Amino acid sequence: MIPYWPYFNKVFAMSPTMFLANADVRKVASLARLAMSEAEIETARSQLSGIFALIEEMQAVDTQGIEPMSHAQDVAQRLREDVVTETNQRELFQAIAPQVEAGLYLVPQVIE
Template identity: 65%
Template sequence: MSLNSADIKRIAHLARIEVSDTEAEATLTKLTGILGLIEQMQAVDTKGIVPMSHSQDVTQRLREDVVTETNQRELFQSIAPAVEGGLYLVPKVIE
């Protein structure tokens, strides 16, 4: 994909950005370089390469999934202002 100064000016207009001629030329040079790099990366044959989630082969140290606290539901409901059927009752906020 090749761009020219008119394309840069049009894109700037769509983005509501004011761009001078010198800025348009500088932007054109940068965008052309970026698009060239993208074309190079797309040209690489990646068939048979397994995608990876991270650049390094690292694993997360995980702790064992063990219950560390006892069930305190009865205690919490005993100190609640209002409970009915095992549910906490709260005042109506929206009318």
């Protein structure tokens, strides 16, 4: 996880007393497409700040010479053979889609 730490530092301007400002919470909420009320933002700010305090505490531990882990379990990825196992189940899947046409899932227009 260590390599990601600079990223968090960059996103959230840190101060010793208050880790996060409401503006930071609004930004991550908007990136995650979450609609939040002012009250919810305040709650999230306080909870997230608590998490950051915990992270800071962990950062203080001396990890010199310890290899960083990238997963909580120290095991390796199992692989599957390159074989096609899935069959066409389009009708089944599209039965629960709000709108389909010509085999396509229809969504509100998006043009970047």
